[in-house]
Amino acid sequence: MxxxxxxxxxxxxxxxxxxxxxxxxxxxxxxxxxxxxxxxxxxxxxxxxxxxxxxxxxxxxxxxxxxxxxxxxxxxxxxxxxxxxxxxxxxxxxxxxxxxxxxxxxxxxxxxxxxxxxxxxxxxxxxxxxxxxxxxxxxxxxxxxxxxxxxxxxxxxGMQEFADCFFPMWQRAGATSKNVAALWPNDTDANAFRQGLGPMMQKAGYTPIDGGAYQDGATDFTAQIAKFKSSGAELFTCTPIPPDFQTFWKQTQQQGFRPKLATVAKVMLFPSEAEALGQLAENIATDCWWSxxxxxxxxxxxxxxxxxxxxxxxxxxxxxxxxxxxxxxxxxxxxxxxxxxxxxxxxxxxxxxxxxxxxxxxxxxxxxxxxxxxxxxxQHPVGVQWRKGEKFPWDIVVVDNTANPAVPIGGDLKPTNA
Missing domain, CATH: 3.40.50.2300 (Response regulator)
Structure with missing residues (x-):
């Protein structure tokens, strides 16, 4: 090293x-x-x-x-x-x-x-x-x-800035449901989202569908996926540790939960995570505070x-x-x-x-x-999505700069799952 x-x-x-x-x-x-x-x-x-x-x-x-x-x-x-x-x-x-x-x-x-x-x-x-x-x-x-x-x-x-970053993308996603699937584990990070972003979502007219406070290191997300599917949620957000998200996201594809737009936090921030997911990384959105x-x-x-x-x-x-x-x-x-x-x-x-x-x-x-x-x-993050890159396998593209107009837009917002 x-x-x-x-x-x-x-x-x-x-x-x-x-x-x-x-x-x-x-x-x-x-x-x-x-x-x-x-x-x-x-x-x-x-x-x-x-x-x-x-x-x-x-x-x-x-x-x-x-x-x-x-x-x-x-x-x-x-x-x-x-x-x-x-x-x-x-x-x-x-x-x-x-x-x-x-x-x-x-x-x-x-x-x-x-x-x-x-x-x-x-x-x-x-x-x-x-x-x-x-x-x-x-x-x-x-x-x-x-x-x-x-x-x-x-x-x-914090939560206000996450809302300022994610909510404009949700509004543009074309979702017919205001339910938002939320994968929040039982840790300091996720509990801050549960207690902070959750009420902000409700105030903005969205309903968080909390998958439950599971322990980090989980390997089976069948129960959470079933709950998200039955709710009709077309929007998704989360705050897991990166290995757990990799597991969860692969299982969503296997079990037929394909939200129109995924806006994730704490994960998919770095190229190595996009590379680990391969094709499944395309058009996952996240927050970007520096580029x-x-x-x-x-x-x-x-x-x-x-x-x-x-x-x-x-x-x-x-x-x-x-x-x-x-x-x-x-x-x-x-x-x-x-x-x-x-x-x-x-x-x-x-x-x-x-x-x-x-x-x-x-x-x-x-x-x-x-x-x-x-x-x-x-700091004030902008909304970005993962797209196939040219020099490297994956790049992030700025798709919403509502929260920080000084950062130029690089492309259109696209559905995570068409």
Missing amino acids: GLGTAAIGSTPFLSACGGLKGTGGSSSDVLKIGYVSPQTGPLASFATADNFVVSQIQEAVKAGFDAGGRKRQLEIVVKDTQSNPNRATEVTRQLITSDKVDLIVGSSTPDTTNPVADQCEANGIPNVTTIAPWEAWFKGRGGKSGEGFKYTTLFFF PAHPYKSTLDGKSAKDLADGFAASAGKQWTQALGSIYSLFEIAIQAFKDAGDPKDRDEVASKLRTMKISCMSGDLDFNTGPEPGIAI
């Missing part, structure tokens, strides 16, 4: 200044960022771009950057959660107690973001995470409305979203993924907080800079002051 493997355990990356730093703490001229993500396990598709992004960040700041009145160097220590929340807790503790990092960033679903943030909050470590619905992150951690957290922040979006078409740029070296995506393809020989922009911005935000602080080693001051940051970066315009709760910055 290249850089990722080198950093797993207690072994840090080569720092941006070119030397291997010890794990007993950094000098005042070196600022250490810990990065936590699911590099292996069922959520590994979220971390495909990790090694590339870390190398890009190191290259962008290899000459150092000014913070607290003098030049600083950056060191990044990467940890793998193995897609396990308990492991996420464990490696975050390692970053704090053994690696003695100055700030921790983390990405990809509440299984990572929540335990990482909880450890940072408990230990007074500045933290920013992404790719988790804000409700699942905030309410799932017992956040107090209007108060938020002192050390932990998030940028992504080469987004008009965003890096605060570190000015590269565009397209530059970043093309660079990844050239380096890794793989197709860009949405996580590229998000992971990149974790480091942009962390470095900006160091720069903004009078003393980048003062954890309270750095945490305060994170909570009040306003930045235009690779993930767009992010304002942590105006979110639904303190310390949360909101």
Whole structure:
């Protein structure tokens, strides 16, 4: 796994200044960022771009950057959660107690973001995470409305933004039924959808047909499919873990449940998932918060979203993924907080800079002051569908930009199942 493997355990990356730093703490001229993500396990598709992004960040700041009145160097220590929340807790503790990092960033679903943030909050470590619905992150951690957290922040979006992305596509799908089949398991992510998006659907005139709160790792979805078929639902939405969706979607085809439009969350975000489904991936719709078409740029070296995506393809020989922009911005935000602080080693001051940051970066315009709760910055996804590609087997095409008109439309909305 290249850089990722080198950093797993207690072994840090080569720092941006070119030397291997010890794990007993950094000098005042070196600022250490810990990065936590699911590099292996069922959520590994979220971390495909990790090694590339870390190398890009190191290259962008290899000459150092000014913070607290003098030049600083950056060191990044990467940890793998193995897609396990308990492991996420464990490696975050390692970053704090053994690696003695100055700030921790983390990405990809509440299984990572929540335990990482909880450890940072408990230990007074500045933290920013992404790719988790804000409700699942905030309410799932017992956040107090209007108060938020002192050390932990998030940028992504929530149920309102999912509604803003999915509902316009539903309205255009030509469905004769307002029933929406909903595959929501019993986990933090899906319960946020059940409790948040469900009422929004009803308010908009739709009826969620909840398949039931099953446990992750299910292998037989016959009961859910039968319920969806009997309801006459022509629209479908879900929030399972990727392997479960692969199983479910194949069974829908076998058992004759073919909704006119599938708008899925948490799954079908990345090319590897479309490739795994093959022909069954065609015209599945999902939310897209970052792509080469987004008009965003890096605060570190000015590269565009397209530059970043093309660079990844050239380096890794793989197709860009949405996580590229998000992971990149974790480091942009962390470095900006160091720069903004009078003393980048003062954890309270750095945490305060994170909570009040306003930045235009690779993930767009992010304002942590105006979110639904303190310390949360909101993104606005567009609706996309998977289509057969040219250079790679599958591409996502922007089919609805109602929620973010700055992103150009790339094609027409088509039925998932004609």
